[in-house]
Structures are given as C-alpha cells and as structure tokens.
Amino acid sequence: MRPRVYWPVSLAAAALVALLTYGVTSTGPDTSIDERLADGERVEAPVADLPKLGSEGTGSLADHEGKVVVLNIWASWCPPCVEEMPLLQRTHERIASRGGIVLGIDTQDASEDALSFLRDYDIDFPSLRDRDREYGRSLGVSGYPETFLIDREGRIVALRRGPITRAWLDEHLNPLLEEQA
Amino acid sequence: MRLLVALVLVVGLTAAAEPRATLPDIEDEVMCVECRTALNVSTAPVADQERAFIRARIAEGMTKEQIKAALVREYGPDVLAEPGDDGFDLAAWLVPGALVALAAGGVVLLARRWRSEPDAPAAGPDLDPDDARRLDAELTAFDR
Numbered sequence: 001m002r003p004r005v006y007w008p009v010s011l012a013a014a015a016l017v018a019l020l021t022y023g024v025t026s027t028g029p030d031t032s033i034d035e036r037l038a039d040g041e042r043v044e045a046p047v048a049d050l051p052k053l054g055s056e057g058t059g060s061l062a063d064h065e066g067k068v069v070v071l072n073i074w075a076s077w078c079p080p081c082v083e084e085m086p087l088l089q090r091t092h093e094r095i096a097s098r099g100g101i102v103l104g105i106d107t108q109d110a111s112e113d114a115l116s117f118l119r120d121y122d123i124d125f126p127s128l129r130d131r132d133r134e135y136g137r138s139l140g141v142s143g144y145p146e147t148f149l150i151d152r153e154g155r156i157v158a159l160r161r162g163p164i165t166r167a168w169l170d171e172h173l174n175p176l177l178e179e180q181a
Numbered sequence: 182m183r184l185l186v187a188l189v190l191v192v193g194l195t196a197a198a199e200p201r202a203t204l205p206d207i208e209d210e211v212m213c214v215e216c217r218t219a220l221n222v223s224t225a226p227v228a229d230q231e232r233a234f235i236r237a238r239i240a241e242g243m244t245k246e247q248i249k250a251a252l253v254r255e256y257g258p259d260v261l262a263e264p265g266d267d268g269f270d271l272a273a274w275l276v277p278g279a280l281v282a283l284a285a286g287g288v289v290l291l292a293r294r295w296r297s298e299p300d301a302p303a304a305g306p307d308l309d310p311d312d313a314r315r316l317d318a319e320l321t322a323f324d325r
Contacts, residue, residue: 012283019272077226108214108227110234110255132214132257144215 029142033156042155045071045148046138050128053106054115059128061103061154068100068176069150070169073136074127075109076117078144080163085121091169092125098177099152105130107144151176202245207235210249210263214256231256 036043049058061069072088074081092102104127106114111129118127130136139148142161149158149172158172205221211231213223220228234255238248252260264273308316 008283012279016276019276023272075227077230079226108256110230113230131255132259134257 030137030140033140033159034161037156037159042151042153042157045150045154045156046135047154048135048138050105050130050135053104053111053127053129054118059126061150064101064103065154066099066152068095068098068152068173068179069148070095070100070102070173071105071139071148071150072102072164073105073107073130073139073141073144073146075107075144076113077109081145082117082121084145084163085123087164087166087169089121089123089125091173095173095177100173100177101125103128105135107131107133107136107141149173149176151179202239202243202248204232204235204239207245207248208232210261211235211252212260212262214260219262231260 033043045061047061049060051057052059061071070088070091072084074085076082088102088104095101102125104123104125106127107130109129109131114127114129117123133141136146139146139159145163147160147164148156151157157176160168208221209219211220212218213220213225213228213231215227216223216225220231231252234252235248238251243251249261264270
C-alpha cells in the first residue's frame with residue numbers, strides 16, 4: 001500500500017478501535033461511590049427532580065433535607081424487590097418518628113404495574129419515578145434492588161447492592177438516626 | 182358541507198387502511214430495558230411486563246407508532262431498538278456514513294489510478310544490434 005493511502009486508512013482504523021474501546025469501557029456501572037465509602041468517606045448524594053409516582057408534580061431528595069433517608073431502588077417486576085418491600089414498609093413506620101423516611105425510586109417500570117404493586121402490598125412510603133434509570137446511573141445502580149442510607153446532610157453513608165436485611169439496617173441505620181443535623 | 186364530508190371520509194379511509202398493530206411487529210423494534218437485548222428474544226421479568234404493556238395497548242386499539250410512543254413515556258427513549266441522536270449514540274449514525282464515504286473515496290482513488298495507467302504494458306529496453314540480428318535470424322529459421 002502506498003504511504004499516501006496508508007496513513008488515512010491507519011488513522012481511520014485507529015479511530016474505529018478507539019471508538020469501540022470507549023463504547024465497551026463506558027457501559028460498566030460507576031463504582032466511584034462504593035470506592036469512596038470503602039475509604040470511610042461520606043459521599044454527597046446526587047439530587048434530581050423526578051416525577052412522583054401516583055401523583056402530579058416532581059420530588060427529589062432535597063425535599064427531605066434534615067431527615068435520614070433510606071433510598072430504595074425498586075421495580076414491581078423484580079422478585080427480590082417484592083420480597084424486601086414489607087421490611088422497608090416496617091422500617092418506614094419505625095423511623096418516621098425519629099426523623100427518618102424511606103424514599104422509593106421506581107425504575108424502568110410501568111407506572112400502572114408499580115401503583116398496583118404498592119396497593120397490593122399496602123406500601124405507603126413515597127416513591128419517585130426514574131423511568132430510564134438516568135438517576136440510578138448517577139448512583140452507580142447496576143441491578144435491583146439497591147438501597148442507600150443518606151444522612152441528615154444529604155450524604156450517602158452506606159449502600160447495599162442487592163436485597164437488604166434487618167441486620168444490615170440495624171447496623172447502619174440506627175447510628176444514623178442518633179445523629180443530629 | 183360536502184367538503185367536510187369528503188374530508189371525514191378520507192381521514193376515515195386512511196385510518197382504516199392502517200394495519201392493526203401486532204406484538205411480533207413491535208417486539209423486534211423494542212428493547213428489554215434491563216437486559217438490553219431485543220424484546221423478542223428476552224425472557225426477563227421486565228420483558229414480560231413490556232409485552233403485557235404492548236398487548237394492553239393493542240387491545241385499546243392503539244397503532245404501532247402510538248404504542249412505541251407510550252413505551253417511551255413509560256420506560257424512556259432507550260426502550261426503542263434504535264440509537265439516540267446525542268452523545269456516544271451519535272456514533273451509531275455517523276460511523277456507517279463515514280465508512281461509506283471512506284469506501285467511496287477509496288473507489289474513486291483506485292478508479293483514477295486505473296485510468297492513468299497505460300493500456301499496454303510498457304516496452305522493454307531496445308535490443309542490442311547483435312542480439313536483434315540473432316533474434317531475426319532465429320525467427321527466420323523458425324518460420325522455415
């Protein structure tokens with residue numbers, strides 16, 4: 001191949017390889033929150049206005065400033081989410097008087113199904129809709145369910161990528177509720 | 182009045198001409214939002230929910246385009262099996278075009294090179310006079 005043709009072809013091939021590499025590496029979940037928590041840091045929780053599930057208007061984490069928030073990412077089609085819902089509802093009832101709240105983020109879910117699911121399980125903690133997981137991506141969400149414990153200053157203190165347990169909540173949530181803003 | 186009746190008839194006929202939406206026709210243009218495969222090959226729980234959503238909209242009499250719009254309202258634009266028009270997704274539209282342009286450029290370059298080449302192969306160097314005489318003699322002997 002002559003040099004005059006060789007360079008443009010090589011550059012085009014290199015650009016294609018770079019594009020493919022970027023495409024492959026950029027699709028993985030963001031684990032930066034996990035890493036900073038592992039280093040003992042508290043991480044500023046991302047805030048975004050999201051539509052309220054089952055009512056008009058939008059809401060966000062900022063609406064619950066000064067409260068300890070158990071932020072739960074769920075979907076009605078996700079069996080582990082269904083399993084942990086009663087525990088989350090009990091937790092919501094238990095911590096409400098201590099300045100805490102469970103806030104659901106219903107993700108990639110049909111709203112009719114989500115509302116029907118909440119009715120069936122008598123869930124009354126508020127939920128917001130993250131229809132395409134854009135907000136979830138800012139939290140590094142890679143599956144369902146995932147739960148984030150957020151202190152009264154809006155910082156993530158602990159997270160669970162998978163179903164929560166009562167023991168995990170006791171270990172991380174109770175000390176948070178003791179803290180004052 | 183006649184114009185209005187004619188307009189209503191045209192609109193009615195156009196709507197009637199639109200084929201009824203079917204699940205197989207929509208499934209291959211929609212993604213399973215969680216597993217990121219085409220809906221028609223996915224068995225994930227969310228894919229079942231998406232199929233149920235589509236069936237319910239078909240039962241309501243929605244057209245294919247209306248159902249796809251309803252899917253986008255519920256699950257976001259990523260539910261459609263076509264790349265977006267911003268960010269990295271833009272590459273899916275630009276790269277094929279760039280490759281076609283490169284290939285066309287290559288074809289043009291090759292064509293120009295072929296056109297500039299002479300039809301017959303270039304003649305070799307002139308023969309030495311002694312060699313030319315010997316060649317003539319051998320050819321003459323060969324012809325006899």
